Amino acid sequence: MAAGASRIFVSHLSGMAVFDPGGDQVGRVRDLVAMLRVGSRPPRVLGLVVELSNRRRIFLPMTRVTGIESGQIISTGVLNVRRFEQRPTERLILGELLDRRLRLIETDEEVTVLDVSVRQLAARREWEIDRVYVRKGRGTRTGGGEDRRFGLPWKGGGRRSGETLTVEWSALTGFSLEEHGQGAENLLATFEQLRPADLANVLHHLSAKRRIEVASALQDDRLADVLEELPEDDQIEILGELKDERAAEVLEAMDPDDAADLLGELPEDDKERLLALMRPSDAADVRRLMAYEDKTAGGLMTTEPIVLRPDATIADALARVRNRDLSPALAAQVYVCRPPDETPTGKYLGTVHFQRLLRDPPYTLVGSILDDDLLPLTPEAALPEVAGFFATYDMVAAPVVDDGGALLGAVTVDDVLDHMLPDDWRETEFHLSAEVAEGAG
Known part of the structure; x- marks a missing residue:
């Protein structure tokens, strides 16, 4: 299945x-x-x-x-x-939910949870609890026992009083967050649907204590996305409050260029300690980016663009573009290179834009539809040169290639804007999000 x-x-x-x-x-x-x-x-x-x-x-x-x-x-x-x-904010389903006593909302009868089902939401990668298998009454055993590994009645002759039935989660009460209160759990539930940039602005306007509580309770991927949108001082504050191993995990989940920017602001000892705790491949990408000046193409680029070999098909390219973890800018085009396929790659051959992928048959080789007329950026290209490149050619992403012809990464328009706006732009924009936070501090 x-x-x-x-x-x-x-x-x-x-x-x-x-x-x-x-x-x-x-x-x-x-x-x-x-x-x-x-x-x-x-x-x-x-x-x-x-x-x-x-x-x-x-x-x-x-x-x-x-x-x-x-x-x-x-x-x-x-x-x-x-x-x-x-x-x-986490609960173990087998360890904490099974055998839990809840109540049916419609009849107010007490039930005992025997099992729960989970399902993946349509067209999304999120999973949630779907239905709950319960037994009415307090579940007193009349004989036999229960297999605690599964939370199901033991089949060795024991039986338990009460009718069993399967109900929707919404039909039960007694194991969900209260609507009111100031715990981190409630704030997370309230802000669950916010985009990372909006949640970052909310966190920025919380008190320092509340900001740390909520940030510490976020999942690694979510916290990484939010950190990328926070002002530098808030990033450093939150990272400093996490345990070293957790901080390393969050840095691994960040885009390499954002992780490099954040680590570059830390004292040398802290930076090296966290890099040593990161996975070697992630740490290597970050170290490579930290070798470039901040406001250059090398300092702005991500090391994780979509790289394909020339014998890949348009169908292959579209499958890669569909990756939900990619930003719209990174998904706008693929970069065709000789092997190896990871940056720094073999010889960079050219780019194929998303619109071109939609115009040709799926079996077409990407090597036959390259846009190779545009000179790529060099890693030393300064920010004004990079911005001029984007404005001149109406680009949302651009390849960065070294003197040997290897693709090093790609610069996206959001990173260019981020470095061209005033340093405090995150603190002066999106006031609507700040209003959401007023009652949470």
């Missing part, structure tokens, strides 16, 4: 083997991590707690799950093997 194809009961996931893209088993599922939301909205499923062969338990985000089928889970990307630590 492919991920998102239908609902999956968590009792079936417990103990299920997890495999990497190469087919090697990395561990087994021991729990699922969910975040409660205000009112009747079902909890969002954040990821899996996976136990490795050495008994270490790690966190696997649901965004890394590409398939749940034939009694196994397939993951993608590099696993973060740092030990899982539950955060204040």
Whole structure:
């Protein structure tokens, strides 16, 4: 069963083997991590707690799950093997939700949770709790026992009083956030739908104490997105309040150019300590960017554009462009290079713009539709030269190529604007978001 194809009961996931893209088993599922939301909205499923062969338990985000089928889970990307630590806003589904006593809203009857199902939202990568399998009454056993691994009645002859039924999460009360209160959980639930830039502006206008509480409770990917939109002082303050390992994880989740800018503002000892805790490949990208002057193409670029070989097809290119993690600017074009495919690449051959990908048949090779007339930027190109390039050619992204012809990265228009606006522009714009924060401080 492919991920998102239908609902999956968590009792079936417990103990299920997890495999990497190469087919090697990395561990087994021991729990699922969910975040409660205000009112009747079902909890969002954040990821899996996976136990490795050495008994270490790690966190696997649901965004890394590409398939749940034939009694196994397939993951993608590099696993973060740092030990899982539950955060204040997180709940363990097997450990904390099963056997929980809730109430049916319609009849006010008490029920005991025996199992829950999860599902992937249509056309999105988010997962949430879907339905709840419950038993009416207090669930007193009349004999036998219960298998705590799955939260289901033990089949060894025991039975429990009360009718069992499956209901929607919204039909239950007793395990969701209160509508009122000033805990970080409530603020997170209130701001869940805000764009990173708007949430960053809200955080900026909170008191220092509240800002740290909310930032610490955000998931790594969400906090990374928000940090990229915050003023420099707020970035440094928040990063300094995180544990070193957590700070390194958040830096890994940031765009390499933003992580390089942030680390560049830290004292040398702090910078080196955090770089040493990051994954070597991520740290290498950041160190490479930090070698360039701030307001140059090399200092502005990201090292993670879409790179394809000339024998890739338009269908391949469109599949890469569909990646939800890409910004619109980075998804606007692909860069065609000789191998290796990661920056710094082999010889840069040219660019294919998104509109051109839509005009030609899917089987067309990208090497045959290159735009190679435009000279790329050099890493030493100063900010005015970069801005002039974008204005002259109506570009939203541009390749950066070294003297040897290798693609080093790409500069996007948002980074150019960010460095051309006044230093305090984040603090003077988007006043509407600041009004949202008035009642939260």
